[in-house]
Amino acid sequence: MTRTDGIRVAGSTVILTLRPSALGTPALALPLVRRTREPFADRWALPGGWIAPDESPIDTAARTLAETTGLTPSYLEQLYAFGAVDRSPTRVISIVYWALLRQDEVLAQSAAHRASGRAPENVEWFDVDALPELAFDHADIIEYALWRLRSKVGYSRVAHGFLPSEFTLADLREAYEAILGRQLDPANFRRQVEATGNLIPTDRFRTGSHRPARLYRDNTDVELAARGPLGPEETSIR
Amino acid sequence: MTRTDGIRVAGSTVILTLRPSALGTPALALPLVRRTREPFADRWALPGGWIAPDESPIDTAARTLAETTGLTPSYLEQLYAFGAVDRSPTRVISIVYWALLRQDEVLAQSAAHRASGRAPENVEWFDVDALPELAFDHADIIEYALWRLRSKVGYSRVAHGFLPSEFTLADLREAYEAILGRQLDPANFRRQVEATGNLIPTDRFRTGSHRPARLYRDNTDVELAARGPLGPEETSIR
DNA sequence: TCAAAAGTGTTGTCCTTACACCCATGC
DNA sequence: GCATGGGTGTAAGGACAACACTTTTGA
The missing domain is CATH 3.90.79.10 (Nucleoside Triphosphate Pyrophosphohydrolase)
Incomplete structure (x- = not known):
């Protein structure tokens, strides 16, 4: 058998x-x-x-x-x-x-x-x-x-998986825009991601172009995406 | 090899x-x-x-x-x-x-x-x-x-898969309640499912208890859940 | 000084929620 | 009549989109 x-x-x-x-x-x-x-x-x-x-x-x-x-x-x-x-x-x-x-x-x-x-x-x-x-x-x-x-990308933070450990809100917004294929309003985008509480502002800024942009870090306590009851051996997230 | x-x-x-x-x-x-x-x-x-x-x-x-x-x-x-x-x-x-x-x-x-x-x-x-x-x-x-x-169940119509071809809004709401494990407001539930346009009202009613309830049918033109680009041979829906 | 991106404020619209209320039936 | 679920009305609150506006830099 x-x-x-x-x-x-x-x-x-x-x-x-x-x-x-x-x-x-x-x-x-x-x-x-x-x-x-x-x-x-x-x-x-x-x-x-x-x-x-x-x-x-x-x-x-x-x-x-x-x-x-x-x-x-x-x-x-x-x-x-x-x-x-x-x-x-x-x-x-x-x-x-x-x-x-x-x-x-x-x-x-x-x-x-x-x-x-x-x-x-x-x-x-x-x-x-x-x-x-x-x-x-x-x-x-x-x-x-x-x-x-x-x-x-609409209901999780997977876009963060593309970014380095420190990034500006413009970096993050451009990642979302590349995935979704459309422009997002910078003002509204800022408020939305800030409201999630998953971004930690640093006191460092990226200079070089125009007004310096604040650098943020990910809150690594929070997973990039909800996995449901599947254990960590079934999905792997760094 | x-x-x-x-x-x-x-x-x-x-x-x-x-x-x-x-x-x-x-x-x-x-x-x-x-x-x-x-x-x-x-x-x-x-x-x-x-x-x-x-x-x-x-x-x-x-x-x-x-x-x-x-x-x-x-x-x-x-x-x-x-x-x-x-x-x-x-x-x-x-x-x-x-x-x-x-x-x-x-x-x-x-x-x-x-x-x-x-x-x-x-x-x-x-x-x-x-x-x-x-x-x-x-x-x-x-x-x-x-x-x-x-x-x-929150973003699709899978709950309809439990119901017969004709059902009342209370039937549908009870299906949602059984899945979600909590009560839903009948008034708001009605408006939400009616707004989707996926329910076809019949001119038949279910009698027997109190005020007769209108029977609805599913709009079978619409899938129970979005499948994305996967073809129908990979997901099967009746 | 100017262009451009960073960042803040404001407003209107839509959706959700809560809940008051009326309607129609069986008992 | 009256209890009960069917069904409608409505107002408050939040989320979101649009866009005016201020701030801060490089050139």
């Missing part, structure tokens, strides 16, 4: 960050991996791998994320288990996670890779609105991850 | 309905199955089974739901993929769904089972606040499903 049913289980992750665009405003971007084998050889795909026998799905996600980017995510949550029979030539169920990376860490890591000349092979970053053709159902998966991010 | 890694994939479903309680108000209830083998022999567990090689996870959920209850759900959505290494003595990843059944269909089916004397074996219904000891991590899973239901 123990069935060897030939279903293999993979883990993949939609890894999102913000990076400066041509206009100076940040834009959503993600790393993809060029496949070296069939099926879909040479196509771009989400980072991922097989779930090892002694590995929880979230650990597979964190492991392949580190292999791809060298980084630890600021937010990591299960997105969905994709298991349609025809989504791959062989039967594969993919447990997909989505992750956020802080933009400063991505930039520092890219600089380190350039300096050392030892960047991960076959990894490239793409703006989410200029994606290449993707393997399997990965285009649908990314679309769903973006939908989830855009939904969740 | 094709790994036979020994991970088996199961599908389980948290099947919820409302049934009249001692006080006359409806209460959330779900069917459990008594296990006949180790591990956890004789313990109660969620209905489920192995995902067949040619079967999508949602089809496993729908199939085992039908085997357990003889019914088709009014709402069926993926809950979460549980895959912690130690959640079972052998390595099992469970892709769990949650489903809603209309209370009238459950009552009719129970009556049919009693009449024919051929009810499904080892299946029993429990109120969600009086659950027995459960196998595996199924208690956590049910808790998470209830959290999801309670969250989702």
Whole structure:
């Protein structure tokens, strides 16, 4: 009755960050991996791998994320288990996670890779609105991850996962604007985020342009998003 | 490179309905199955089974739901993929769904089972606040499903999944109250659900107690819950 | 001095809540 | 009649959007 049913289980992750665009405003971007084998050889795909026998799905996600980017995510949550029979030539169920990376860490890591000349092979970053053709159902998966991010930004603090430890309210507002794809009123935005009580003002300011802007820190006592009754081993938040 | 890694994939479903309680108000209830083998022999567990090689996870959920209850759900959505290494003595990843059944269909089916004397074996219904000891991590899973239901009732129409095709506003309000565990103001509730435009008033009334109450139908053009970009094959709604 | 972003104030609209009140039926 | 739930009216309070306005810097 123990069935060897030939279903293999993979883990993949939609890894999102913000990076400066041509206009100076940040834009959503993600790393993809060029496949070296069939099926879909040479196509771009989400980072991922097989779930090892002694590995929880979230650990597979964190492991392949580190292999791809060298980084630890600021937010990591299960997105969905994709298991349609025809989504791959062989039967594969993919447990997909989505992750956020802080933009400063991505930039520092890219600089380190350039300096050392030892960047991960076959990894490239793409703006989410200029994606290449993707393997399997990965285009649908990314679309769903973006939908989830855009939904969740409205009722949680996931946008903070993109920012460094100290940031201005303009930084935070630009992150929201990049995610939502529309402008927000700076005055109202300020009051709304201040009212949450999750921002700690520092006595430091960012100068350089016009009137100096106060720097804030996150209140790390509060999670970026409510997880419900799932324990911390099932969602990982730094 | 094709790994036979020994991970088996199961599908389980948290099947919820409302049934009249001692006080006359409806209460959330779900069917459990008594296990006949180790591990956890004789313990109660969620209905489920192995995902067949040619079967999508949602089809496993729908199939085992039908085997357990003889019914088709009014709402069926993926809950979460549980895959912690130690959640079972052998390595099992469970892709769990949650489903809603209309209370009238459950009552009719129970009556049919009693009449024919051929009810499904080892299946029993429990109120969600009086659950027995459960196998595996199924208690956590049910808790998470209830959290999801309670969250989702606030921004979608999932509560309608419990009701028959025609219902009064009091029926609908009692469903909300049973899910949320608190009383709602009938006057304000009426205005809120009428404002959504998702209710179609009929010209029929329910008599029998005091002033007759108008019967409403659902606007079936509108889904019970927004699914985002996931296609209809990934969530199933009747 | 000027442009531009930081930050504050003010107002109107919409939504929610609380609760008073009337309506229609069974008993 | 009267108890009870069905159904309407209304006013207070809060959240939110729009936008005028002041402050503070670099150039």
